Amino acid sequence: MKEFIAKRVARELQDGDVVNLGIGLPTLVANYIDDDKDIIFQSENGFIGIGPTPAKGDEDPYVVNAGGNPVTISKDGAFFDSATSFAIIRGGHVDATVLGALQVDKNGNLANWMIPGKLVPGMGGAMDLVVGARKVIVAMEHTNKGKHKILEECTLPLTAAGQVNLIITEMGVIEVTKEGLLLKEINKDYTIEQVQEATGTTLIIDENLKNM
């Protein structure tokens, strides 16, 4: 299911885009980029041009990703300091960011950084990414074991208000619009009723609803 979501997200990314992928499912998106697209992946710890994971034994301790794990950098990549990295992010130089969510709502509010009393990892770079990236794509499983994650209004502390543009799940592709959440594509394994039932706010169904 994660691969299915990641593949669909990959199709959203355009040739030449600067993209920051969050940890977990979003990281998989890099595996499904068409060969004819040149996507520049940014790592908020300080470089552009994240390459493939190094083979065992070839790791360079001086080159790690934002999770602290060894990665490689492409020949056309570049390293920079953290202030520059976040000038890139906040300054609108990142075309798209893909990240997971605990909750997302019809106004494009996102909650993905803490559950009070339970999980307080810190926001890391997520707040800056969601505010600064030109397009914010939430990639996640549609529900948390049946519990709604797409809501009328987020109940958990927000990562950012009104910044999400697109939600991609195993059930469909949903755009955040002024009128509410617009179901634009549906996975043909589900009916509209099933998608609606798995969603905590009323979906608007696109006149030209497509298969995912």
Place this chain on the structure above:
Amino acid sequence: MKLITLDNLKDIVKDSMTIMVSGFMGCGTPHKIIDKLVELGVKDLTLICNDTSWTHYGVGKLIVTKQFAKVKTSHIGLNPESIRQLNEKETDFELIPQGTLAERIRSAGAGLGGFLTPTGLGTVVQDGKKIIEVDGKEYLLELPLKADVALISAYMVDKKGNCYYRGSTRNFAPIMAMAADTVIVEADKVVEVGEIQQENVVTPHIFVDYIIDGEKN
């Protein structure tokens, strides 16, 4: 002469000081300096650092030994001891968005009184902060962050203090080097002046007070 030994740290890093430590999940952290601080047992420190790393690596070790009274950071999620100390209220944690953390440090070093950022608007991050409107858009006023001592790491440092960083180790080091009263760099290699091409110097020597030779310490 800026070259000192790890033993000299006891005369520089004192109880209750505010320290900045470079590194991102330990990558670019001055590891030998951290180990020495563990050994010295200096305590009640305030830490400014991107994250609290893992329990066995980087500044995470100083979390385990409870040498901090306060921690200002963007992420603690991979250090269970940080989470425990936060939940038990043993240590005071201030969680700061990473870009805001970097820019607050940069502001201190650049002589700015703060900066306006859209990051954190509409979240708990805006609590207690001024919201300022510019050209019809709202921003949070964020204030500079400085330290008594910055502890940074660089791959190659010449004897004057010019620093060259390798790979993604650069992260917070260049901005921290500008935002503290005293700056100590742990060098993977110390070289003669002239061995680093001037255009490859990222942190100029005027920001560096002391050098610890990582190969000899």
